[in-house]
Amino acid sequence: MPESPFTFLCGADDFLVGRLAQQRFDALAAEVTDEFAREVLSGFAANVSEVEATVNRFRESVQTISMFGGRRVIWLKDVNFLADSVTGRAEGTLKLVEDLQQILTQVNPADTAVLISAAPVDRRRSFPKWCEKTADFTLVGGDDGDSSVLEGVVLAEAKAVGAALAPDALRLLLAKVGANTRLLVEEVRKLATYVGEGETITEAHVAELTPNVAEGDFFEAAEAFFSGDLPWTLAALQRHFFAGGDARPVIAALQNRNRILLQIRALVDAGEVRLGPRGLEGFAQAQATHAARFVGAGDKSSYNLFTQNPWYLGKLAGNAKLPTLRRLIDNQQEFIAAFAEIIRRPQEQEEVLREMTVRCLAA
Numbered sequence: 001m002p003e004s005p006f007t008f009l010c011g012a013d014d015f016l017v018g019r020l021a022q023q024r025f026d027a028l029a030a031e032v033t034d035e036f037a038r039e040v041l042s043g044f045a046a047n048v049s050e051v052e053a054t055v056n057r058f059r060e061s062v063q064t065i066s067m068f069g070g071r072r073v074i075w076l077k078d079v080n081f082l083a084d085s086v087t088g089r090a091e092g093t094l095k096l097v098e099d100l101q102q103i104l105t106q107v108n109p110a111d112t113a114v115l116i117s118a119a120p121v122d123r124r125r126s127f128p129k130w131c132e133k134t135a136d137f138t139l140v141g142g143d144d145g146d147s148s149v150l151e152g153v154v155l156a157e158a159k160a161v162g163a164a165l166a167p168d169a170l171r172l173l174l175a176k177v178g179a180n181t182r183l184l185v186e187e188v189r190k191l192a193t194y195v196g197e198g199e200t201i202t203e204a205h206v207a208e209l210t211p212n213v214a215e216g217d218f219f220e221a222a223e224a225f226f227s228g229d230l231p232w233t234l235a236a237l238q239r240h241f242f243a244g245g246d247a248r249p250v251i252a253a254l255q256n257r258n259r260i261l262l263q264i265r266a267l268v269d270a271g272e273v274r275l276g277p278r279g280l281e282g283f284a285q286a287q288a289t290h291a292a293r294f295v296g297a298g299d300k301s302s303y304n305l306f307t308q309n310p311w312y313l314g315k316l317a318g319n320a321k322l323p324t325l326r327r328l329i330d331n332q333q334e335f336i337a338a339f340a341e342i343i344r345r346p347q348e349q350e351e352v353l354r355e356m357t358v359r360c361l362a363a
Contacts, residue, residue, distance in 0.1 A: 004136040005107045006114035010082070010128065011140035014119040015182040016153065018078065020140055021117035025075045028113045037072040043079030043118065048092035051081045055096045059103050062112060072112045079118035088122060097127050104134075141181075150174055150184065157185050158201065163192035168203040171311050176210050221353075222253040226261070228321070230361040237353055247342050247349035255335050256302035257316065262328045263305035264317050269325060280314050334360050 007024060011017045029038045039061050045051040058076055066072050081088050082097070107114050119140075121128050131137055141149045151170060158165045165173075165188075177184050187210050191201045194209060221240055224233040240250060264280070267273040272289070273282040291306040301307055323331070338356040342349050 003109045005109050006104055006135050008131040008135040009117045009138045010121040012120045013141050013181050016141045017117050017119040025115055028073045032073050034068055037066045040075045043076045045081045048090050051093050051096050055100050075115045077117050082118045082121045084122040101127055153181055154184055154188055157188040161189055161192040162197045164200040166200055166202050169201050169206045172203050172206045175312055221250050222257050233357050241350040247353055251335055251339055258331050259302040265325045275317055283310050331360055
């Protein structure tokens with residue numbers, strides 16, 4: 001089979017694409033002894049004029065002959081004008097992409113190794129389709145950052161650093177970090193270093209060592225509050241404010257968690273779901289019955305129970321005794337009152353939240 005005229009790497013996640021492209025470039029560069037025969041060009045463009053400048057630089061580089069003979073390596077990295085964006089859809093950009101394709105048809109891989117990395121890419125366009133047929137084409141991580149792709153990233157990184165990941169640890173890590181692949185990779189490395197080579201990263205390790213960056217639901221104060229542990233909650237609030245934190249995100253986290261628990265409690269009281277060893281039993285049937293009624297709350301939101309991860313819901317409801325519906329309603333009223341009190345006493349935010357916590361949990 002003849003050698004592909006160039007290499008094209010693309011995907012939805014710029015970090016994953018960039019990391020694999022760096023590995024490919026390093027492998028190609030290792031075969032070129034002349035450092036002046038290796039060239040890296042930025043493909044990032046904010047407007048059509050910058051796209052034109054990028055394509056012109058790439059043309060000049062491809063047409064340049066190595067000073068001492070031999071093969072050259074060119075990496076056009078971080079290309080962003082192939083996306084479904086304002087710049088990517090512009091008529092001028094589409095014409096310049098045609099020019100780019102024409103340049104690539106004239107590349108002789110024996111003389112010049114060309115690597116292009118792009119993220120994101122609108123694969124409905126003709127250029128990516130042409131690259132898929134013509135180039136050494138790799139789609140990195142699928143078309144979107146869904147959970148299966150993220151799980152694959154985490155497991156692959158854990159294997160690469162010689163660690164294992166317990167299933168619950170994997171799910172909790174994804175819930176706490178979210179779809180930030182760069183941070184997921186760094187967290188796996190950190191956790192693997194902590195547990196030691198060949199050891200298993202457990203859910204307890206993730207809970208203790210991984211920051212809560214995906215959303216406010218994982219504030220320590222919220223975890224402590226809904227466990228019903230008054231001393232732990234007061235200590236968590238003290239740590240939060242000692243580190244310079246503000247009251248509003250804590251209240252938001254408490255309200256979000258409380259909204260979800262209100263909906264779970266209503267379904268439990270109605271006999272539609274049960275708290276079992278595997279989480280919320282009957283959740284799928286309840287979703288089929290009620291999900292269509294949540295008009296206007298289709299995206300992930302604490303206002304719509306059925307947009308949440310079932311495993312996460314089971315963890316929320318199962319970490320401690322599920323409060324009564326009356327207690328949850330009273331909590332929500334206390335959160336509203338605390339927010340109003342913070343507006344009245346902006347310099348006493350910690351005191352306001354401590355008072356609210358005592359009223360809610362002391363009983």
